[in-house]
Amino acid sequence: MSTKNKILDAAESLFADKGFNGTSLREITSLAEVNLAAVNYHFGSKKELIKSVMSRYMDELAPNLVAALEDICDHPEQPTLIEVFSAFIEPLLSLNVFRQNGTSNFLQLLGRGYTDSQGFLRWFFTTQYPGVISNFVLAVQKSYPELTPEEIFWRLHFTMGTVVFAMSSSDALMDIAKNDFDKNLDIADVIQKVIPYVAAGVAAPINK
Amino acid sequence: MSTKNKILDAAESLFADKGFNGTSLREITSLAEVNLAAVNYHFGSKKELIKSVMSRYMDELAPNLVAALEDICDHPEQPTLIEVFSAFIEPLLSLNVFRQNGTSNFLQLLGRGYTDSQGFLRWFFTTQYPGVISNFVLAVQKSYPELTPEEIFWRLHFTMGTVVFAMSSSDALMDIAKNDFDKNLDIADVIQKVIPYVAAGVAAPINK
């Protein structure tokens, strides 16, 4: 495996675990078993390394996501919100074959991107991958036309928060569930649990 | 105002803005206009300062929250989930008279506590303020008895995620809402928007 990819893999798992601020280049390079200077040689800076880690996932995920959402929009009949959200399942779970723990790593990184680094990653996503968001809004609008664009805006961000947060603590939650309820769940089960929740949330009656 | 309180106030707003990891003691003391060494003199360490900032809010909030939830449990008739979640509104908004921007600062800090510092604050909350969580579970169970304890567990964590995440990026979201929809919202408006969402999410039909 190339030095570049060793760095990306090590950075990914450390970033997901401890955040961008909380991970030093020296931790990354020693986990990757490469020289410290290799990061700046191959990526230029830590900030560019962060972007590269995220791009590797987004470039894989975005086309699948857009395609799945376009399918829903092109379909003649009106979709349910459950169907809209379910469009995310297969592309997200396919990240697990793309990379070990890909799904949960990516979702954790997504959460970090929103809270760490004062939102420079939020800018990165919305400018680099606008198609995902706009197609998602279109699909929701088709499913629930009474919802105003403003209300969609808010509820989509609430949904983003729910999913990202649930997934970033999914390891801890699955452990608790195993202890308290004797249920052995995996990331796919958690996704199945969160979909009815967010679908109902987006479909909530509008508060006057 | 005392040096101690000047430090607490400065730390609070910087922590909310840039996270615990992302804020240095030098930033705090220069905003507070006190000497750098004052932090370690009054608080012992940065970690203890973080705890103090959080305790100042939790000590104010927890009794009000527990009382409001106990009211609901003691009431003879069955509450709606909207009523359960609305029990949080007044205690949360009262933080605004307790301190400027108290509500949003506190909720942002809560979000930081879950994602920064690898969950040592999560331990802090659950061990120091267990009454809030248990009373919340009781109130939800009274409102929606068909929900199994396991499903309550998952949905309460989803709710936690929604609220914490929404609030920790509420500043950015309110800015976008102002630009895109020409609406000037404050933290109380965001709370009003999130309640129907989480109430509907918790009330979602159970997936078989």
Next chain:
DNA sequence: CATGTTTTAAAACGCTTGTTTAAACTGACT
């Protein structure tokens, strides 16, 4: 006023951070 304690002040501590330098190595192509 004198005393002992609490609080502030400036400076330095040792350490870690991201980044840069310059030399050494690697593997092809003429």
Next chain:
DNA sequence: AGTCAGTTTAAACAAGCGTTTTAAAACATG
């Protein structure tokens, strides 16, 4: 063999970090 771009290495850099030290100032108590 010799050249040369591409890559890796060890070492150092300046800057920032949390914390500690030392001494002066402020304070309250007798």
